[in-house]
Amino acid sequence: MTSETTETHSPEGAEQPEEEITQTVALQTLQPQRKFHQKVAITRGPFDPGGQPDVESPHRLLVGLWGWNVSCGTVASRAVLEDRDRFRDYWQWPRASALVKSADRAGFDFELPFERRFGYAGEIGFHEDSLDSLTTAPALAQVTENLTLFSSIHMNEHAHPLHIARFGGNFDHVSNGRWGLNIVPGWSRRDAEVFGLDTDYSLRYEIADEFVTLMKHWWSLTTPFEFEGEYFKSTRVGMVGPRPTRQPRPILICGDASEGAVDFAAKHCDWLLCNAPEDDLSLLAEHVERTRVYAAHNYGRRLKMLVQVFMTMAETAESAQAEYDELVAAIDSTAADNIVREALEQPGEAEGLLDTAIADRLGDGSLEELVGTANYRKLAIGFGGIHLMGSFDDVAEQLRDLADDHMQDAVALSFLDPMKGVHEVEDELMPRLKKMGLRA
Amino acid sequence: MAKRVEQIRGPFDPQGQPNFESQNSVYLGVFAWNLAGGGAPTIAVMEDPERRRDYWQWPAASHLIKEADRIGCEFQVPFGRWLGHGGITEYNENTLDFLTVAAGLAPLTSNILLPSTAHIGYQHHPVQFAKWGAAIDHMSDGRWGLNVVAGWIRDEVEMFGETFMDHDLRYDVCDEFVTFMKHCWYADEPFDFEGDYFTGKDIWVTPKPSRKPRPVLVNAGYSPAGVDFATKHCDWLFAANPSGDPQDLGDVANRAKEQAEKYNRQVRVMSFCYCIWEETDEKAETLLAEQQGMMDELATSWHLYRGLDQPGTKTGASFSLPLGGETATLKQAVGAENFVRYGLGIAGRQIVGGYDSVAEHIRMLHTDYGQEGQLFCWLDPLRGIHQLEDHIIPRLRKMGLRK
Numbered sequence: 057m058t059s060e061t062t063e064t065h066s067p068e069g070a071e072q073p074e075e076e077i078t079q080t081v082a083l084q085t086l087q088p089q090r091k092f093h094q095k096v097a098i099t100r101g102p103f104d105p106g107g108q109p110d111v112e113s114p115h116r117l118l119v120g121l122w123g124w125n126v127s128c129g130t131v132a133s134r135a136v137l138e139d140r141d142r143f144r145d146y147w148q149w150p151r152a153s154a155l156v157k158s159a160d161r162a163g164f165d166f167e168l169p170f171e172r173r174f175g176y177a178g179e180i181g182f183h184e185d186s187l188d189s190l191t192t193a194p195a196l197a198q199v200t201e202n203l204t205l206f207s208s209i210h211m212n213e214h215a216h217p218l219h220i221a222r223f224g225g226n227f228d229h230v231s232n233g234r235w236g237l238n239i240v241p242g243w244s245r246r247d248a249e250v251f252g253l254d255t256d257y258s259l260r261y262e263i264a265d266e267f268v269t270l271m272k273h274w275w276s277l278t279t280p281f282e283f284e285g286e287y288f289k290s291t292r293v294g295m296v297g298p299r300p301t302r303q304p305r306p307i308l309i310c311g312d313a314s315e316g317a318v319d320f321a322a323k324h325c326d327w328l329l330c331n332a333p334e335d336d337l338s339l340l341a342e343h344v345e346r347t348r349v350y351a352a353h354n355y356g357r358r359l360k361m362l363v364q365v366f367m368t369m370a371e372t373a374e375s376a377q378a379e380y381d382e383l384v385a386a387i388d389s390t391a392a393d394n395i396v397r398e399a400l401e402q403p404g405e406a407e408g409l410l411d412t413a414i415a416d417r418l419g420d421g422s423l424e425e426l427v428g429t430a431n432y433r434k435l436a437i438g439f440g441g442i443h444l445m446g447s448f449d450d451v452a453e454q455l456r457d458l459a460d461d462h463m464q465d466a467v468a469l470s471f472l473d474p475m476k477g478v479h480e481v482e483d484e485l486m487p488r489l490k491k492m493g494l495r496a
Numbered sequence: 497m498a499k500r501v502e503q504i505r506g507p508f509d510p511q512g513q514p515n516f517e518s519q520n521s522v523y524l525g526v527f528a529w530n531l532a533g534g535g536a537p538t539i540a541v542m543e544d545p546e547r548r549r550d551y552w553q554w555p556a557a558s559h560l561i562k563e564a565d566r567i568g569c570e571f572q573v574p575f576g577r578w579l580g581h582g583g584i585t586e587y588n589e590n591t592l593d594f595l596t597v598a599a600g601l602a603p604l605t606s607n608i609l610l611p612s613t614a615h616i617g618y619q620h621h622p623v624q625f626a627k628w629g630a631a632i633d634h635m636s637d638g639r640w641g642l643n644v645v646a647g648w649i650r651d652e653v654e655m656f657g658e659t660f661m662d663h664d665l666r667y668d669v670c671d672e673f674v675t676f677m678k679h680c681w682y683a684d685e686p687f688d689f690e691g692d693y694f695t696g697k698d699i700w701v702t703p704k705p706s707r708k709p710r711p712v713l714v715n716a717g718y719s720p721a722g723v724d725f726a727t728k729h730c731d732w733l734f735a736a737n738p739s740g741d742p743q744d745l746g747d748v749a750n751r752a753k754e755q756a757e758k759y760n761r762q763v764r765v766m767s768f769c770y771c772i773w774e775e776t777d778e779k780a781e782t783l784l785a786e787q788q789g790m791m792d793e794l795a796t797s798w799h800l801y802r803g804l805d806q807p808g809t810k811t812g813a814s815f816s817l818p819l820g821g822e823t824a825t826l827k828q829a830v831g832a833e834n835f836v837r838y839g840l841g842i843a844g845r846q847i848v849g850g851y852d853s854v855a856e857h858i859r860m861l862h863t864d865y866g867q868e869g870q871l872f873c874w875l876d877p878l879r880g881i882h883q884l885e886d887h888i889i890p891r892l893r894k895m896g897l898r899k
Contacts, residue, residue: 148634148703149634149635153603153635173623173700174686174698174700175700184702185702185703186702187631187634187635187703188627188628188631190595190628191595191598191599191628191631191632191635192599192631192635193599194595194596194599194600195599195600195602195603195632195635197600198558198600198602198603198604199603214621214623214624216618216619216656218619218655218656219618219619219620222578222593223593223595223596226592226593226595226596227596229553229554229592229596230554230558230592230596230600246698249696249697249698250623250696250697250698250699251621251623251696252694252695252696252697288657289657290654290655290656290657291654291655291657292651292654292655293655294578294579294580294651294652294655295579295580295589296577296578296579296580296588296589296590296591297532297589297590297591298553298590298592
């Protein structure tokens, strides 16, 4: 990656304040000093002072742990009630920290949490409890050594880029360069309402664009500056350190498959979280190809591709199938309906899985009939992620397909029983992936 | 539709205040350990930058608080900073933020309280704080707390695109903010909040804090509005001592006690101190004179200037000194003596002396002036912690002030 010089984005004409040699400080010299900072010209991306962070890895397929910080994880099935500690309440700190520590030791490359303001109810209380994804990052930094710790932030919630930039610089400092940010433009009206906001959803990628540009200025500049954007204004952005440890900055990721999201990710991020229709994975490779070309052609940037996965594996394909069937048979329809309804009611453009035409028929009967059984299950189990299932050999093959045929660079994994899942990844999958050349 | 809560101002502790009891009569803690130069804008830090200025860096800082935890300190209180004050020492130009220190220290420590110091007026929302705080309280098994700062530096406020409000009005914002936050922790069903400064719909925060009924709240208010806020909402008040007269500390303690009673509450008072401890009084006094003679004047001037640059009234604060003419230096305007006293230790009390005198000083502040605890900062904090363990705590034990 070529690194641009910092001059290219320094505030125009900004100069370091003259070093005070004399120890005599006249009062009048204090006031004017306020104004020595200059306005930065760039308020929108693409913007990569110092280039993109080098995310080269010895592994062809990166492996992450997803959704460990919320009750029920990605499983809206009453099966989670069979062993609440292991299947539902692992978000609680003693267990959660042990889980992520185990994942770190097992060779997972990252952890990806949810950020939640409300749950989806049902008998199981899906996502009713959660640890927030900002505070968990510096805490996990103390008990892990290698994996990258992501926080998630919703743009339609009450968030200020200077807060997140500063926290991020600190999290990166205390984790020795292992922090990253998942930027979620925001998809639930309820998230905004919690903060008394009424975000115009057609603007959310514009807001995100400006938000991230301001964060990148904070991370890279060494003199105070003024920022005058449409959504964020600051007459004097100070420069309190520490700056991020990873150079030139922490890894940024963005999710979902709408045009707005792809453009935003192509402009600003390093990883794109892809949504994929269950029944036709071939669309995934096309999407990846198109997105890569788009990012390279329009902005001269590179993107790694990440998919979210729900995994059911066992010694034999039969027992994996049996376990999966039990999950499906016990879907908590109240929680699942709430998840589906929320997906259908997404404001603005139609995104991801479901067609707007379907949304218009909301209330015409059962939601499962409305969206189709496959879509319904995919949202109820795995929260929209791809389902991988079978024996350890099968699942390893399926991962190889994702990497080879569908051009994925990383998978974020979720399980009914995440501790067991982490153990199986360490004991069964990692050796197989190594033989396949997907892991170094 | 969730039910809208009625109460939007304090006092608001329907389930009572949290217990924060130690077996010791005098509580001890470390202050301002999370920022470059701590409370010491003196060029003496440059003689050993690693130990005297850059201890905020995580390996050193986390070790420091682990040590404080081990020797039985009840508190650590980080400083809140969004802007440094520059100068030769680049005073406060690096600061670990309030979330990182509390969450990061949780897995590394066992007993010490982990309050965050945060300027809640800087574009924050009560629901964010309620959620962050509850999570850190959960991860630390009930050891999080919040040191509520209204925000007192114009440049920092303007950084967030906000207008610098009148001093007393800032405490009105704090009042509503904290009431809202407490609703998030106390509510057993989703609620709506409609205040003058903050609103929200269908709010539901889990997990609830581990400490019942809520995390410990503290405030360093000194003005009448500040003390009123502390007595309405908080459990501890950290007192400054800009005049250097211990009677002022006693007055704050009495005022806080009386006013808290009016609200049917209890507030305990501790002071924060800049410390120079040595074998003998003479040696400590010599070092004080040295440090005072080496003040980083630009950094100190900026710090004091920002403290003095307040809109509207700052009722009763003894910081409000008249500024001199345009050609005067800040040092001349506030007087050389005040300049070094406010400068060293962020307007806190100064405890300078031999170990015997220091122990006696702490006893005096406790017994005669109602200070139930002390928060210390030093030029070299690691040495300070060592002195605390080896010289001060044993003396306090003999006096019956520590177990």
